[in-house]
Amino acid sequence: MLSIMDGGGGGARSRRKARMLQFATLVFAVFLVFLGEFVVGQSSTYVRPPKAPAKSDAVEKHLQERKSLTASTDPDQMHISLAGPGQMKVTWVTSSAVPATVQYGTTSGHYTNIASGVTKQYSFVLYESDLIHDVILGPLNPSTTYFYKCGGFGAEFNFTTPPPSGPNVPIKFAVVGDLGQTDWTATTLEHLAGYDYDVLLFPGDLSYADTWQPLWDSFGQMMSPYANYRPWMVTEGNHEIEDVPLLVESFLSYNTRWEMPYNESGSTSNLYYSFEVAGVHILMLGSYADFDTNSAQFEWLQADLEKVDRTKTPWLIALLHAPWYNSNSAHQGEGDAMMEAMESTLYAAKVDIMFAGHVHAYERAERAYLKKPDPCGILYITIGDGGNREGLAGTWLDPQPVWSVFRESSFGHGELEIVNATHAYWSWNRNQDHIPVMADDVWITSLSAAQSGCTSKSTTGAIQSQNVDDSNWEL
Numbered sequence: 001m002l003s004i005m006d007g008g009g010g011g012a013r014s015r016r017k018a019r020m021l022q023f024a025t026l027v028f029a030v031f032l033v034f035l036g037e038f039v040v041g042q043s044s045t046y047v048r049p050p051k052a053p054a055k056s057d058a059v060e061k062h063l064q065e066r067k068s069l070t071a072s073t074d075p076d077q078m079h080i081s082l083a084g085p086g087q088m089k090v091t092w093v094t095s096s097a098v099p100a101t102v103q104y105g106t107t108s109g110h111y112t113n114i115a116s117g118v119t120k121q122y123s124f125v126l127y128e129s130d131l132i133h134d135v136i137l138g139p140l141n142p143s144t145t146y147f148y149k150c151g152g153f154g155a156e157f158n159f160t161t162p163p164p165s166g167p168n169v170p171i172k173f174a175v176v177g178d179l180g181q182t183d184w185t186a187t188t189l190e191h192l193a194g195y196d197y198d199v200l201l202f203p204g205d206l207s208y209a210d211t212w213q214p215l216w217d218s219f220g221q222m223m224s225p226y227a228n229y230r231p232w233m234v235t236e237g238n239h240e241i242e243d244v245p246l247l248v249e250s251f252l253s254y255n256t257r258w259e260m261p262y263n264e265s266g267s268t269s270n271l272y273y274s275f276e277v278a279g280v281h282i283l284m285l286g287s288y289a290d291f292d293t294n295s296a297q298f299e300w301l302q303a304d305l306e307k308v309d310r311t312k313t314p315w316l317i318a319l320l321h322a323p324w325y326n327s328n329s330a331h332q333g334e335g336d337a338m339m340e341a342m343e344s345t346l347y348a349a350k351v352d353i354m355f356a357g358h359v360h361a362y363e364r365a366e367r368a369y370l371k372k373p374d375p376c377g378i379l380y381i382t383i384g385d386g387g388n389r390e391g392l393a394g395t396w397l398d399p400q401p402v403w404s405v406f407r408e409s410s411f412g413h414g415e416l417e418i419v420n421a422t423h424a425y426w427s428w429n430r431n432q433d434h435i436p437v438m439a440d441d442v443w444i445t446s447l448s449a450a451q452s453g454c455t456s457k458s459t460t461g462a463i464q465s466q467n468v469d470d471s472n473w474e475l
């Protein structure tokens with residue numbers, strides 16, 4: 001049950017929580033013992049040295065860090081996310097009641113503004129969450145560092161807003177999926193921190209709590225140092241569903257803790273939404289929301305695509321969890337139904353890149369459509385290799401499909417640098433021991449660019465907004 005309130009009760013739950021967390025750590029350790037060895041994809045020449053299984057140290061370390069917090073009013077489990085234009089949402093958790101307010105300003109220690117928001121709390125069978133605060137700051141200036149303090153307590157934090165809107169504005173995205181909270185995750189996070197990105201894109205499977213709610217708390221703690229100063233934009237994976245029939249509605253924890261700007265983008269569900277930043281329009285689709293051609297998600301998608309103006313946002317990118325182009329034996333065909341419903345619409349809209357997770361490996365496809373290489377199709381990338389406790393997916397289909405360019409079973413992260421209106425540079429960096437090693441890269445030309453040869457007859461070089469009729473999706 002979810003409740004929203006102005007203030008609320010506080011700290012008496014902490015001892016019960018500590019016991020639940022100890023038990024969670026034990027359960028977690030048992031999971032980790034079963035993790036397997038690494039296997040290398042056929043098209044990669046990298047031979048991974050054998051590695052010991054991950055330990056449960058990461059979870060323990062973050063629980064210790066939490067204990068070292070000085071007060072129950074201090075912000076914990078922080079993350080920030082883009083809200084409407086010129087806005088940033090700050091989310092944090094406290095175990096005692098604090099005002100849902102954020103003081104902020106452009107000079108450290110000097111807060112010229114204060115914004116207020118809401119406090120939420122949810123119950124999950126016997127678990128009762130701490131207080132989850134959501135506050136939207138703005139209007140903010142682009143490319144500006146703001147210093148902020150949550151609820152009037154604890155340390156000062158800061159973030160830098162993304163670059164301004166504009167078709168030629170460079171911007172850097174980090175891309176990571178299926179993160180979990182293992183030692184492998186910790187390595188991926190360290191590597192991500194070394195990349196000076198503006199916005200993180202996350203195609204689902206966050207905490208791997210799998211209904212054990214204290215793992216959402218430890219995940220929030222582990223992400224906090226990385227997500228409290230760079231915006232993280234997420235969409236849901238299957239591990240976020242967590243429905244307990246008759247007791248808990250699905251996505252309760254995910255929707256309460258990771259509320260994305262769905263209302264701001266005209267969606268009625270946190271499971272799919274869109275946002276724009278610099279010269280990029282990003283569709284965050286929901287693999288686990290209805291997607292049929294008569295679904296609310298499909299209706300929203302069509303309306304959202306109509307709003308896309310490629311002269312303002314020459315780049316059109318989509319994210320979802322279950323990949324449509326996947327030549328790993330894991331999760332084969334799981335994205336097919338959604339692909340059948342939506343691929344022609346996204347193809348007609350000239351989506352440049354689609355990122356997926358779910359398969360715990362990295363794979364890059366050529367631009368493709370209907371499972372055939374197509375120079376005006378979507379460039380499909382699977383990046384479900386953030387480092388979760390289930391380990392890597394090491395078995396690939398043989399022969400490698402014609403559309404599959406590069407595939408490898410290693411943990412890692414992606415970096416997408418939008419250079420200008422027409423060019424972007426993508427690289428995938430495997431976690432080779434403790435050094436990120438760039439293992440696959442490609443220059444990408446936007447389908448909205450004249451030189452792609454894929455623009456419509458429109459003389460401006462812009463893609464006209466797509467209004468796909470029914471015949472287009474009956475393949």
Ligand SMILES: *[C@@H]1O[C@H](CO)[C@@H](O)[C@H](O)[C@H]1NC(C)=O
Pocket residue numbers: 145157158159229
């Ligand atoms: C902003 O926060 C980051 C991460 O906590 C920190 O490393 C950095 O020094 C801070 N920047 C400023 C200008 O205080």
Ligand SMILES: *[C@@H]1O[C@H](CO)[C@@H](O)[C@H](O)[C@H]1NC(C)=O
Pocket residue numbers: 263264
């Ligand atoms: C949702 O969006 C609409 C339209 O932008 C706005 O009027 C409304 O206040 C928003 N609701 C919330 C709860 O933010």
Ligand SMILES: *[C@@H]1O[C@H](CO)[C@@H](O)[C@H](O)[C@H]1NC(C)=O
Pocket residue numbers: 419420421422423
């Ligand atoms: C865009 O960037 C690419 C790659 O750096 C460069 O070759 C191209 O000339 C740039 N286009 C414009 C219009 O600046």
Ligand SMILES: [Fe+2]
Pocket residue numbers: 178205237238239321357358359
């Ligand atoms: Fe998944």
